[in-house]
Amino acid sequence: MALDKIGIAKRIAQEVQDGTYINLGIGIPTLVANFIPDNINVVLQSENGLLGIGPFPDESEVDADLINAGKQTVTTTKGSSLFSSAESFEMIRGGHVDLTILGAMEVSENGDISNWKIPGKMVKGMGGAMDLVASAENIIVAMQHCSRDGESKLLSENTLPITGLRCVKKVVTDMAVLDVLPEGGFKLLERAPGVSVEEIKAATAGKLIIEGEIPEMRI
């Protein structure tokens, strides 16, 4: 059975390393914060200007002047710092953020990502995504394996306007965990519980590399 959003978030949380600074995009990535083990010390960055995002506030703590990049009310933690958006992107562009987790509409087998526009239909804008994907050393995409219409979102080449080239290192979907290889291709690492390799093959339009037994995720 394919994972739900919580499942994807839980699986990505396993990728998080101790002592790192992380930027979480809107949507599933934001959920990842809830599943990082207590013994893993990380600091979450919000590109509007906060390092050290705390939990959502109690009703009494809600502060209109303290939001995350998704415009949700948040809190600070001990050791947080606040700064301007220019300073925030100094951090991002300067390579000081260790890991970026974000959503995508399409990912190509070269690691290209598209997530900001469907020509003629929908424009969200790129927000900070283009800066993040052009700058981060390590980028993990969290998304559904297929669109609502059943089309694969893991492609040979993206059809939608690009957000960044050759930047995605890993994709975690409702069906699978895949590495994007430097030489191109999605290397299948894990299957979602109950999802078969055949189902993943059928749902992946880009080059899929399968070597040996593919274990089930442990969540």
Next chain:
Amino acid sequence: MALDKIGIAKRIAQEVQDGTYINLGIGIPTLVANFIPDNINVVLQSENGLLGIGPFPDESEVDADLINAGKQTVTTTKGSSLFSSAESFEMIRGGHVDLTILGAMEVSENGDISNWKIPGKMVKGMGGAMDLVASAENIIVAMQHCSRDGESKLLSENTLPITGLRCVKKVVTDMAVLDVLPEGGFKLLERAPGVSVEEIKAATAGKLIIEGEIPEMRI
């Protein structure tokens, strides 16, 4: 009789306009602050990172962590702000400082200035001077009219390495006040008390423009 340093500083103080932000270089320019009339409201910038330089401290107020660009201990005033040197030069380069007053070894009739190096003999370094002269709208030079050897410091063309091209708007020396004209040439505006036009002519190597009676400075 030619002016002393105090005299030069007093004369330059008359150029200071109400409601402006000013950067004062090391030496005579620093003295200018002492002679700005009480009814003129200005804010002094120190390029190491202070806006709103106060008077020198009392013995009890001396703070090693509060110095001006000349490394002298200073104080803050009401409304001061402190910032990094990068932010300080954002202000300078961005054209937010209205007036820069600095010393020079040579000034040319085109407004070129030299003040940081005598090849093979002396290198002070440019410090912030190159940024200041490349950025400020209004630049006044405070200096002696001639060197200790009696050589004119107001030249057709500078002999020393340049700090900035076509930037000096006005020169105040121990002998005279001169505008640097956009088309080139030092236009004599005022004589120091007791200094004759002939003496100024003799002491000025660059093109000197004299029109009508030249009044004495009123200090």
Next chain:
Amino acid sequence: MINKVVSNAEEAVKDIPDNAVLMLGGFGLCGIPENCISALLKTGVKGLTCISNNAGVDDFGIGLMLKTRQVKKMISSYVGENAEFERQLLSGELEVDLIPQGTLAERIRAGGAGIPAFYTPAGYGTEVAEGKETREYHGKMYLLEQWLKADFALVKAWKGDTSGNLIFKGTARNFNPMMAMAGKITIAEVEELVEPGELDPNMIHTPGIYVQRIFQGKDYEKRIEQRTTKLK
């Protein structure tokens, strides 16, 4: 110190002419110059180019000025929360430049800091790069981006003094400090206006040199877009 105080928002914005280029601080609805926006709705100034990370929501912030058709062009990074913005964009009624958020922030900072152009990696290989110079540094490709400046920058701070020094609160800081730098005339509205000397000089976010007009705002709504609280 130099006194920058004007009496209110109406006084502060009254000389903003048609077709002016404005910068407006804020990220989403957080830290937006509410009073100035209200005053612009009253003056009815038209043909504005607005540089702002977002455009508010349909019924608050810059969204209100989109409804009244006072805005000719938006320069932003994100349209997300604003249906009217997205509609005007897709229909072509509104001219829109979408710019990566970090590039937008840096271009504004560059405008204030006298840096006419700089290289950034954001947007390389995307439609953002169209028509722009590219160059490789240290094995990575970069775009050449130019500064942004504005005729008027409208910023919102938490506290300010009469000489224009500003302190922001929380993430309401966002684009406000850079915009204060990049406005030819910068208008600051503050929740609390104090005398020079009351703010710690070591803790000023925006030095007064960047601010030409300041006033104490009133009736701040500070609307929240996504009120999210702890699960019980």
Next chain:
Amino acid sequence: MINKVVSNAEEAVKDIPDNAVLMLGGFGLCGIPENCISALLKTGVKGLTCISNNAGVDDFGIGLMLKTRQVKKMISSYVGENAEFERQLLSGELEVDLIPQGTLAERIRAGGAGIPAFYTPAGYGTEVAEGKETREYHGKMYLLEQWLKADFALVKAWKGDTSGNLIFKGTARNFNPMMAMAGKITIAEVEELVEPGELDPNMIHTPGIYVQRIFQGKDYEKRIEQRTTKLK
């Protein structure tokens, strides 16, 4: 939060190798990393490239490291107060890059901020411009300048917490914040080391993300170059 504390200066600098590129904060003797400099004198590391606005004075600050010939190259803006520095420069014993102060500050900031190159007007038409690209923007000439980075940045702050957040005092801030950004390893020495949560998040000058090691310094001399007091 991530704990960055090391026990002392010796521990902090012990792995700085010969021929490393260092940045050292400070303007004159104000805000210099005194403890780290003392520790480097002890380790005897050689062939250093030191990026620092000044080089201290003959018997304090980086001047001490010039005397021991640990420095191969200085990248600075001002030599003024240091006779030994000027002598080694003029004699050619020391390699020196002199850079306009604002360009130095901006190149360091660019190194930290991922901007590989930018245009600045400072130095156009001077020997600083030799070999550099120039370009006209809006009727004014600019030089293309590149970022500066360091293997180790040594900075001095007033207060810091164990997760690396820093607050500077007065004009001792100067080059320290940018250098903290531009060091591959940034070592911060502070006068007072506190626990996370003790510093106001809204008043942090350098966020902890830029700091890899932090320790509480000791025996600060904070020497004054030009003790100038009011005339009685």
